[in-house]
Amino acid sequence: MLKVQEIRELIKLVDQSSIEEFVYENEGSKIQMKKNNGVTVVQPAAQPAAVAAPVAVQAAPVPAPAPQAPVQAVKQEAPKAASVETEDTNLHKITSPMVGTFYASPSPDAEAYVKAGSKITKDSIVCIVEAMKLFNEIEAEVTGEIVEVLVKDGQLVEYGQPLFLVKPE
Known part of the structure; x- marks a missing residue:
C-alpha cells in the first residue's frame, strides 16, 4: 500500500497535469482519481455506502x-x-x-x-x-x-x- 506522502504526490501530479482520470493497482489495492470541474476526487475501490454517495453526486452534473x-x-x-x-x-x-x-x-x-x-x-x-x-x-x-x-x-x-x-x- 502507498504511504500518505506518496498519495499526496500522486494527487499533486494528477492535479497539475491534463489527465482526467488515474488508476493505480498494486497487491490487491486500488486507488482511482478523477478530476471533475477542476476538483480532484480520490475514490478508493471498496467504499462504504456513506462515502460512495458524495462521489456519485460529484460525478453527476445534473443535481443543482x-x-x-x-x-x-x-x-x-x-x-x-x-x-x-x-x-x-x-x-x-x-x-x-x-x-x-x-x-x-x-x-x-x-x-x-x-x-x-x-x-x-x-x-x-x-x-x-x-x-x-x-x-x-x-x-x-x-x-x-x-x-x-x-x-x-x-x-x-x-x-x-x-x-x-x-x-x-
Missing part, C-alpha cells in the same frame, strides 16, 4: 443542490482564515491530503497532538485523517508554531482543505 454544499462550506471557512492571514501573510497551511474524518488525538481519551501555540518540526504528527477505516497520521512538513486549528475533532474534511495555520521558523 450538490455543488452548493461545498461552496457554502468554503464561504464559512474563508472569513476565519482570511482574518488570521491579514495579521501575518507568511503563515503556512497544513492541508488534508485526502477526504476523511479529522481526529486531533490518537484516541478519544488522549490529548490532542497539537493545539494553538504548539511548537512543531517537519516530522511532527499533527493529526489523523481516517479514510475507509485506515488511520493516516498527518505530518507537519514544516517547522514552526501552530497559530490556529481550523477544524474540529471528528469533522469531515475534504482533499486540500486547510487544517492548521503554522507560523514557520
